[in-house]
Amino acid sequence: MKTKKSPKAIWWSLFAGGGMAAALALPALIIITGIIIPFGLEANEPMNFDRIHAAASHWLIKAIFFLLIALSFFHCANRFRYTLADVGLRSVGGLLSFLFYGGAIVGSVIAAVVLWGV
Amino acid sequence: MSAYRRPVSNMWWLKRRSYIWFMIRELTSIFTAGYCIFLLVVFYKLSQGPEAYAGIIAALKSPVSVVLHIITFAFVFYHAITWFELTPKILVIYRGEERIPAGLIAATFYGGWVVVSLFIVWLVLLA
Numbered sequence: 001m002k003t004k005k006s007p008k009a010i011w012w013s014l015f016a017g018g019g020m021a022a023a024l025a026l027p028a029l030i031i032i033t034g035i036i037i038p039f040g041l042e043a044n045e046p047m048n049f050d051r052i053h054a055a056a057s058h059w060l061i062k063a064i065f066f067l068l069i070a071l072s073f074f075h076c077a078n079r080f081r082y083t084l085a086d087v088g089l090r091s092v093g094g095l096l097s098f099l100f101y102g103g104a105i106v107g108s109v110i111a112a113v114v115l116w117g118v
Numbered sequence: 119m120s121a122y123r124r125p126v127s128n129m130w131w132l133k134r135r136s137y138i139w140f141m142i143r144e145l146t147s148i149f150t151a152g153y154c155i156f157l158l159v160v161f162y163k164l165s166q167g168p169e170a171y172a173g174i175i176a177a178l179k180s181p182v183s184v185v186l187h188i189i190t191f192a193f194v195f196y197h198a199i200t201w202f203e204l205t206p207k208i209l210v211i212y213r214g215e216e217r218i219p220a221g222l223i224a225a226t227f228y229g230g231w232v233v234v235s236l237f238i239v240w241l242v243l244l245a
Contacts, residue, residue: 052171087129114158
């Protein structure tokens with residue numbers, strides 16, 4: 001039996017991918033930028049411009065961060081869209097989808113442009 | 119024809135503690151997206167040259183930044199825990215005839231989380 005694929009399946013996959021990527025990668029990054037760097041717990045100044053710039057110029061690093069950031073945007077868009085529907089905005093569901101998924105698409109384009117520019 | 123929908127108060131989520139935790143779980147997504155926007159700002163500053171980059175690294179040391187990071191960490195950590203607990207329950211994987219137990223999938227996620235976290239710290243600070 002063949003089932004018709006709904007566009008919801010695409011949004012749901014992006015939501016799931018973003019939830020997983022954010023759960024795996026963000027806590028460690030937040031500890032680095034929020035605790036380790038401000039309290040000077042790192043050795044040999046690993047955050048110096050030349051080293052970080054060289055790393056961020058590599059296509060693989062750009063691709064990984066693009067996926068992490070863009071998928072997280074879609075994850076947030078999906079959760080927020082359904083949460084707002086749950087608190088009484090179900091009647092404007094189409095508008096919510098347009099605003100939130102549209103926002104995630106715009107955010108992803110901005111992410112691509114910024115990362116491309118490094 | 120649309121089915122009858124019983125009217126529900128928009129404040130339904132305040133009625134039970136578990137509903138409030140559900141709402142907090144949904145709100146974690148603002149913090150994940152917010153932190154990603156912050157990451158983009160760091161990359162943007164990096165593309166603007168050493169001075170702009172030094173500015174944002176110095177800004178990380180301000181108390182406001184540290185407090186925001188701690189709040190963000192609490193929400194993102196809650197997202198991670200709930201994600202690793204809930205996903206195995208809806209992810210049905212079979213090996214042959216047997217369904218792989220949800221606990222085993224969750225354990226794999228937690229193990230993966232530790233490995234990815236250590237790898238990130240190594241890559242950013244030590245490599």
